[in-house]
Amino acid sequence: MSDRSITTSRTSAPSDARSLLRGQNVRVEADSWDLDADSASDPCADLFFAGVRSGDLRYLERREFSRESDRLHPLEALGEVELSWRLDQRHQAVVRPGAGVLALLTVERGEGVAVVAARTADAAEAGASALADRLREEPGDPEDLDVSFWTGGGRQAWRDRRRIEAPALAEVAANYPAPVRARFEALAGIDEPGGGSLILWHGPPGTGKSHALRALGREWRTWCSLHYVTDPEVFLGSGTSYLMHIVREREDEEDARPWQLIALEDAGELMAADARSEAGQALSRLLNLTDGLLGQGTRTLVLVTTNEEIGRLHPAVRRPGRCLAALGFERFSAPEGSAWLARHGVEASLGRPASLAELYARRDGRELEVESTRRFGFAAVLDG
Numbered sequence: 261m262s263d264r265s266i267t268t269s270r271t272s273a274p275s276d277a278r279s280l281l282r283g284q285n286v287r288v289e290a291d292s293w294d295l296d297a298d299s300a301s302d303p304c305a306d307l308f309f310a311g312v313r314s315g316d317l318r319y320l321e322r323r324e325f326s327r328e329s330d331r332l333h334p335l336e337a338l339g340e341v342e343l344s345w346r347l348d349q350r351h352q353a354v355v356r357p358g359a360g361v362l363a364l365l366t367v368e369r370g371e372g373v374a375v376v377a378a379r380t381a382d383a384a385e386a387g388a389s390a391l392a393d394r395l396r397e398e399p400g401d402p403e404d405l406d407v408s409f410w411t412g413g414g415r416q417a418w419r420d421r422r423r424i425e426a427p428a429l430a431e432v433a434a435n436y437p438a439p440v441r442a443r444f445e446a447l448a449g450i451d452e453p454g455g456g457s458l459i460l461w462h463g464p465p466g467t468g469k470s471h472a473l474r475a476l477g478r479e480w481r482t483w484c485s486l487h488y489v490t491d492p493e494v495f496l497g498s499g500t501s502y503l504m505h506i507v508r509e510r511e512d513e514e515d516a517r518p519w520q521l522i523a524l525e526d527a528g529e530l531m532a533a534d535a536r537s538e539a540g541q542a543l544s545r546l547l548n549l550t551d552g553l554l555g556q557g558t559r560t561l562v563l564v565t566t567n568e569e570i571g572r573l574h575p576a577v578r579r580p581g582r583c584l585a586a587l588g589f590e591r592f593s594a595p596e597g598s599a600w601l602a603r604h605g606v607e608a609s610l611g612r613p614a615s616l617a618e619l620y621a622r623r624d625g626r627e628l629e630v631e632s633t634r635r636f637g638f639a640a641v642l643d644g
Contacts, residue, residue, distance in 0.1 A: 304352045307343055308364040308375070311354070317362060317377035319384040323392035325372040326406075326421070332365050338391065339363070361387050365395070370421040372396070403428075405477050408487045410506060412494045417505040426478040427471075434603070435468055435616050437592050444472060447585045448479040453519065456584035458546075459563040460577065462528070462570050463589030466617030469565045472589075473523055476563075484519040484561070492524040492564075496545050503545075507558050521561045528566025528573065547582070591615045 311317070330349045335341050339357035350368040357363055357376070361383060364375045374391040378384040405426035408419050429448050433441050447459070461469045477486040487506055489495045495502050506522065546562065561584070566573070570588060577583065591613040592600060598610050604623045614622075 304343055304345055304354050304364060308354050308362060308377070311342070311362045312377045315360070315362065315377075315379075317360070317379055317384075319379070319381045320375060320377045321381075321384040321388035323374045323376075323388040325374065325392040325396040326370060327367050327372040327395060327397045328370065328423070329397060330367055330369070332367055332395065338365075338394065357387055357391065363387065363391055365391065367395070369419075370423075371419070403478075405474065405481060405486065407477065408485070408506075409490055410487055410495075410502075411490045412502040412505075417502050419506075424474070426474040429475050429479055432468075432471060432475050434600070435471065437590050437596055440587070440590055443585075443587050444476075447587065448476050451483060453561055453584055456582050457561050458577065458583045459521075459561060460570075460573075460583055460586040461563065461565040461589060462568060462573070462586070464591060464615060465567050466615035467589035467591060468616040469589050470525060471616075473525075473563070473565070477521070480519075480521065481517075483517050484521050485517050486521050486523065488523045488525075492527040495524065496527075496543075507560065519559045519561060521563055523563045523565075525565045526567065527564050528568035543577075547577075592619065 312320070330351060331346070332338075332344070332351045332353050335344055335353055335355060339355045339361075342354040342356065342362075344353040345351070350366070352364070352366045355363045355365060361376060361378045363377075366373045372392070372395055374388050374395065376384050376387040376391065378387060403426070404423040406421065407424055408421050411418050411420070429445065433445065436444060461472070463469060480486075506520075546564075570586065591597075592615070593613055594610040597614040597619055598608060600619050601608050601610075601622060604619075606623055608622065
């Protein structure tokens with residue numbers, strides 16, 4: 261038995277509007293508990309295109325919009341409601357905004373789409389733009405970061421767009437030893453890449469690589485969108501369809517920034533010098549994406565983080581001209597770690613180097629561990 265719930269709604273409307281559902285060969289079963297997300301949306305799509313045919317609506321326009329809410333509300337304020345379906349985090353509806361105009365509206369996981377059909381091109385364009393503007397919801401905190409989380413399977417890829425908190429560079433700079441901080445600030449300060457499209461971050465666990473990724477995304481957000489791949493082994497091991505899906509989705513967005521950054525965390529084993537054959541194929545795809553025909557013209561940067569030592573990675577990854585930046589994240593020295601704790605109100609003298617995660621553990625009153633279980637950055641977002 262599924263725990264999904266389905267809601268349908270129709271408002272009273274003039275006879276010409278009410279006749280659309282009855283006059284088409286569209287079957288609607290509102291009491292079914294066994295519909296999945298795809299089948300649940302079919303009646304709305306079927307009804308919409310049936311209305312397009314019967315109304316001789318020859319011009320269609322499509323607009324995308326962001327929306328925090330997973331509901332299309334208030335629907336009645338948008339026009340006469342023909343059909344409204346809600347399932348899980350998806351809401352889809354067919355609405356008549358005016359005479360001779362029909363709209364198919366969808367919101368799911370922070371993304372919205374308005375498809376408007378009309379008898380003239382001007383009416384379709386105006387209707388789609390008006391609906392998208394009306395349904396668009398601006399994020400509550402302008403400092404939050406818009407991130408697309410991608411998951412692949414087979415020949416498909418799914419995006420979950422979220423607004424997440426992201427620290428300013430000045431807020432996190434002190435969380436890194438002085439040499440790391442200087443190189444990180446130099447990378448975050450660029451406004452357009454040059455001299456390679458691969459960014460490599462390496463270093464022991466708990467040294468703040470994931471946390472730095474949030475800050476980098478915030479610093480680059482005016483010219484570079486951030487795409488976080490949750491399954492790097494699938495992304496690099498499933499041919500090119502996963503990659504091209506991300507590229508096509510970005511190109512379809514009207515407000516797309518000129519560059520995109522694809523982040524692959526903990527993907528070091530895919531780039532090892534002694535990689536197995538399947539991992540070697542993934543490495544080849546990575547190199548083709550960053551420095552081959554596949555990546556030409558896509559304006560794509562790839563950031564790979566790994567706990568592996570830099571010397572264990574394949575030499576091709578570190579080749580000049582391919583690697584925009586190779587940044588090693590280090591533990592704090594004992595004096596630097598003691599100074600960090602002092603700034604956070606803890607008087608202690610460390611006897612050995614410590615990672616950022618270990619320092620946070622000490623600040624929070626937990627035992628100083630070799631590898632803390634505290635998760636930072638995007639790892640914490642995915643846990644949530």
